[in-house]
Amino acid sequence: MALTVLDPTDERQPVERQVAARPKRLTGTVALLDIVKPRGDVFLDRLAELLPQRRDVTVLRFRKPTFTKPAPEPLLRQIAERAGAVIEALAD
């Protein structure tokens, strides 16, 4: 006899997030997001130095309050409003 069981999941497919189209080249304003993991700043400092030299870009620096939690909405909104692209230094 077939066995009927109850679904242990939340019964919804998580929203498929559409990845934004990647810019062909970096121009305009680029956000550098530090998630505050060790040495992320070293990487981003170097990018902040090199990018304006090699490309026609202005960089803006952002920091998450903590890497342990998702970025707060206002921070995400700020980045979206002010920058055309974002480079995030993930993990150590």
Place this chain on the structure above:
Amino acid sequence: MAPFELRDLAGRLHRMPAGCPAVLAFFKEDCPTCDFSFPFLQRLNDGLAGKAEVLGISQSDAAATRAFVARHGLKLPVVLDRELEVSLAVDLESVPTLLLIDERGTVHESSAGFVRQEWERIARRAADSVGAVMPPLFRDDEAVPEWRAGCASRTTDAVFQEELRVRRGRGRLQSRRVEIGDLEDAVEFFFERGLSDGLPVVPPTEGRVLRMLEGTRRSPDEVVALVPPNYAPATVEKVAINAVLAGCRPEYLPVVLAAVEAACTDAFNMHGVLATTYFAAPLIIVNGPIRQRLGINSGVNVFGQGTRANATIGRALNLVVRNVGGGRPGEVDRATLGQPGKYTYCIAENEEDNPWPPLHVERGFRPQDSTVTLFAAEAPRALVDQLSRSARGVVTTLGKCMETIAHHKWYQYAEAVLVICPEHVRTIARDGWGKADIRRCIQEVTAKPLAALLADADGSAEGVPRRVVGENPAAQVLETMVSKFASEDSIQIVVAGGGAGKFSAVVGGWVGGSMGSQMVTHKIEE
């Protein structure tokens, strides 16, 4: 009794009460006492000559009932209590059971099993009530015993209890029903759909989930928490389903519910605990009277295998995060190495051999409260001292071993759980030390001059960055003594473990404070 109607083997409906007194005789086909006694009921039926009814009520299926009727040549009407609703209504415990009812359905006599005197009395009263003259129920030449035990009513079978639970619980459960086909293995089904932690699970049938829900008074549709990483609502029902998967007993459910609530607070930050590349796993520490009631291990092999409550409560929490929250290794769970506690990590404190206030009392609860305390924990790590015979000696060992939690230059550490074994506890308490003395001593023996903690103090680049002290710091700055822990409150002390062995443990934490995960204690609502 309430009126009822049941069908006989020919499908005819019989209603009770039927406007005259009646003897209702419950039986099942495979009961030897029913076999022995029903011929006497046929005799009673004949004697009553239609003025009062004898109605056989069978708990067996039609085929078996037909065989029973044929075996004894019964002429009295026999109906099928297919759903056992009438047996349930009269709270039947055994068969045969006789009930003498009047024309309005009031029960005047009842007899369970076969009790000769009671059967004689019922027969006499039935006959008297309709003025029937009938011969004695038992003849002198028959060797009829005084008494014979009956069999258990089918309503008391475990399988029927489960069926009944499902029947009565219909409509209570909201979750999607999933049918596992005949050709599919129920355990493999859960592996294949990614609903297991890697170990077999118990299939959550309606009966099992309803039985699990008997462990709480909370409504199945109550939302317990929003579970990260998807922040999906976990209802009491969803937690119960996952508790079934994990192998919990129903009485564990309140502990699992409290653990889910505590894990999903912003302070505990289950999202981060799950997502981190670090070793963190939710360690559940249970305090209060519920430990004994549920048999949660606080003694021998406390962190180890072998106790159902510890194993399944911890596992249930992680399955809720996995199945409801959507947190799976390699997806949002990015642990580099992880640790075995991510399957299950649940202990109780040994409050009985504890000369100090237990963890939950230190954290503001009453001794008689039962609580869960959640901690974002590494695996336990050995602290060995078999030779010290003084409090200072033992605690010095504990402290010096704890210096290297995470890294020997990671100081001002936010939170760790020190699990002291009973032998160490006795040595420490014998010198009159309390928890405050232990904490003070650990801070003392772990203290190092700031110079030793600098990133460039030795070959390892971890440590206090040079910029913190500047290029040419004063000697006084470099000599500042720094202790391992941010404060004495950072050292959480729990007593647990077997009676033999001078082995304690420290459980390191993860990123502490409001930027990471903080220890959270919740009361268990029973």
